[in-house]
Every structure is written in structure tokens, then in C-alpha cells.
Amino acid sequence: MTFPLDLPAGLRMAPAARAALQAAPRDALGHAVFRTMCGTDATLERFTWLGDGLAAAVWQRNTDLAETVYREPGHHTLSCYLHGGYRIERKDAPGHFGGPGRLCSLPDWHESRWYVRDPLRLVHLYFMPEHFTRRAVVELDREPRELMLQDRTYFDDPPLARLCEALLEVPWQGADNLLRANEIAHEALSNLLHGQVALRPGQRVRGGLAPHLRRRLADHIEAHLHEPLTLGLLAGLANLSEFHLARMFRVSFGMPPSAWIAARRIDRARVLLKAGLLPLQQVADLCGYADLSHFSHRFRAAVGVPPGQYRRIVAA
Numbered sequence: 001m002t003f004p005l006d007l008p009a010g011l012r013m014a015p016a017a018r019a020a021l022q023a024a025p026r027d028a029l030g031h032a033v034f035r036t037m038c039g040t041d042a043t044l045e046r047f048t049w050l051g052d053g054l055a056a057a058v059w060q061r062n063t064d065l066a067e068t069v070y071r072e073p074g075h076h077t078l079s080c081y082l083h084g085g086y087r088i089e090r091k092d093a094p095g096h097f098g099g100p101g102r103l104c105s106l107p108d109w110h111e112s113r114w115y116v117r118d119p120l121r122l123v124h125l126y127f128m129p130e131h132f133t134r135r136a137v138v139e140l141d142r143e144p145r146e147l148m149l150q151d152r153t154y155f156d157d158p159p160l161a162r163l164c165e166a167l168l169e170v171p172w173q174g175a176d177n178l179l180r181a182n183e184i185a186h187e188a189l190s191n192l193l194h195g196q197v198a199l200r201p202g203q204r205v206r207g208g209l210a211p212h213l214r215r216r217l218a219d220h221i222e223a224h225l226h227e228p229l230t231l232g233l234l235a236g237l238a239n240l241s242e243f244h245l246a247r248m249f250r251v252s253f254g255m256p257p258s259a260w261i262a263a264r265r266i267d268r269a270r271v272l273l274k275a276g277l278l279p280l281q282q283v284a285d286l287c288g289y290a291d292l293s294h295f296s297h298r299f300r301a302a303v304g305v306p307p308g309q310y311r312r313i314v315a316a
Contacts, residue, residue, distance in 0.1 A: 013044035017057075020172065024049040031055060031126040032073035033106065040068055045121070048172035050182045051304050055126045056167060058082075066116040072109055076127050076149050078192060079104040080164035084120035091115065093153045101161045105196045107149040123164050125185060133254035134263055135193045137218060143208060144254040148200045149192070157195055163188040175305055176313050182304075183314055208251035213238050217249070221261060225268055226288045229261050265289070266302045273307055276315030280307050 013021070024047070037059055038044070046058040085098030091113040098120065106112065108129055129149075136144040167184045171177045209217070220237055221229060234257055235245040249257050265287045272283045284295035299307045 011038050017044045017047045020047045033077045053128045054185050057124045060121045062119045068114045071111050074108050077106040078125040080123050082121040087117040089115045090153050096154050102154045105152045110151045143252050147197050150196045150198050160191045179313050209248045214252045226286050273311040274314050
């Protein structure tokens with residue numbers, strides 16, 4: 001059977017993983033670490049495309065001696081060992097070995113060579129550098145360009161490991177289950193951001209907005225998401241022309257003003273819907289949507305399900 005992107009015909013996989021691969025969009029299979037694993041003796045036990053540029057896979061390996069090499073994959077990978085791995089070693093980190101609950105963060109720029117000497121089972125969460133963009137500004141008060149995911153081998157983070165286990169407890173079939181898995185994956189990424197992200201060494205930030213202006217704009221947007229927000233209004237707050245504000249905003253926030261505002265409205269809607277207390281029309285009003293129909297359209301396009309279904313699935 002031929003798979004998108006010419007995955008190896010001899011790839012061993014469970015039937016459920018085969019069905020998930022066949023149904024996945026082409027870009028779901030472009031993660032370099034996933035493709036490297038496909039070329040080894042590993043068996044793909046489970047796979048899912050979670051949306052939002054996220055994918056997850058569970059791998060098993062039953063081998064006495066093998067070598068696996070990753071070279072600048074262009075995306076990030078969070079790895080959590082589930083079983084075994086006690087004699088698996090990274091070449092540039094001799095003497096450090098895996099085991100259940102141990103984690104690795106493999107950034108987009110890293111290179112590594114691994115010696116696999118015993119059976120293991122692990123889960124991979126694949127995601128792009130852009131997943132940290134909004135989190136960097138909102139959760140860490142930093143510009144995305146200042147930060148990098150650390151290259152960490154076999155670290156311990158029990159809450160993060162529990163999130164990886166929770167991801168496996170959710171069936172990866174059906175819209176409701178995939179949405180639950182998506183929410184768990186995003187929580188894991190926030191946890192990873194706070195624990196394994198560092199300032200880029202030697203980074204000299206040039207251009208963009210001064211920190212106090214970035215905070216002023218971010219705070220104003222958050223406080224006025226329920227109102228119309230225009231480029232002219234934001235430029236006035238920063239005392240810049242619309243042209244310069246648009247350029248500097250993109251540098252400091254990692255995206256254009258319109259995209260940032262749209263994303264923050266969706267984020268606020270997620271929070272309000274999880275609380276499960278307000279009518280949908282009031283949620284739409286508080287998030288700045290013209291009407292309930294517009295809100296439903298935008299939310300479904302961003303999240304994959306309409307607001308009512310989302311609330312039913314994730315409300316506390």
C-alpha cells in the first residue's frame with residue numbers, strides 16, 4: 001500500500017494506526033522525526049492528527065541493537081517513555097538512560113544519534129515552533145524571537161508525564177475524542193513552555209516594539225476584545241503610523257495585528273465555553289463577534305467544531 005509522502009511500504013503498524021494514516025492530511029505526515037521512525041524497526045501502534053499543526057504517535061521497538069539519527073527536523077518533538085528504554089543512550093549524553101516517565105524535548109534545530117539496546121514503548125507529540133508564539137507573549141511576557149526550546153534528554157517532569165499519559169487514555173477516533181486530545185496536547189505545550197524554554201544565547205533583539213509598548217498593546221487588546229479594534233487605534237496607542245505599527249507588531253508578536261486579535265478572541269471563547277456558564281450569544285458578544293452566526297463560523301474554522309459542541313465536550 002502506498003502512503004502519502006512515500007512512507008516505507010514495510011512500515012509495521014497496528015490496524016488503527018494504518019486507518020489514521022490513510023485519513024490524515026498530507027501535512028500531518030511531514031514531521032521529520034515521524035518519518036525517521038518510519039524507517040526504523042519500530043512499530044507504529046497509534047497515530048493521530050490533532051489539528052492545529054499537532055500530531056501524536058505511539059511507537060514500539062523490540063530490538064537488541066539499533067541506531068537512530070535525527071538531523072535538524074524543522075519541528076519540535078516531545079518524547080515520553082511509557083515502558084522500557086533502560087539501556088537507550090544518546091551519543092552526546094553518555095551514561096544517561098531512559099525509563100518510564102522520562103521525557104526528552106527535541107527542538108527543531110537539534111541533531112542527535114541514539115543507541116537503542118532494549119525494547120521500549122514511547123509517545124511522541126510533534127509540533128511546530130509557531131505553537132509557542134502566543135504563549136511566549138501571553139504567558140511569559142516575552143517576544144517569541146527571544147526564546148528557544150531547550151534540547152533536553154531524559155528529564156523528569158511528573159505533571160508533564162501525566163499529561164502524556166492522559167493523552168493516551170483518550171481514544172483517538174471521533175471528533176469529540178480528538179478535541180479532548182487536542183486540549184490535553186495544548187496543556188502539555190504550555191507546561192513545556194514554562195519548564196523547558198530558555199532565552200536564545202547571544203540574541204540581540206533589534207527592531208520591533210519596546211517592551212512597554214508591547215505590553216500596552218497586549219493589555220489594551222485583552223481589555224477590549226469585545227469592541228471593534230482597528231490598526232489605526234493600535235497605532236495611536238503606540239504613537240506610530242499604521243504602516244510602522246503593522247511591521248513592528250509582527251516582529252514583536254510573531255503575527256500581524258489582525259491575526260493576533262482573531263487568535264485572542266478564539267482563546268477567550270475557549271475559556272468562557274469551558275466555564276460553561278454563559279449563553280452562546282453572550283460569549284459571542286464578550287469576544288467581539290458581530291453575531292452568533294459569525295462567532296460559530298469563526299470558532300468552527302479555528303477549532304474544528306461549533307461552540308455548542310465544544311462546550312459540551314470540555315466544560316468543567
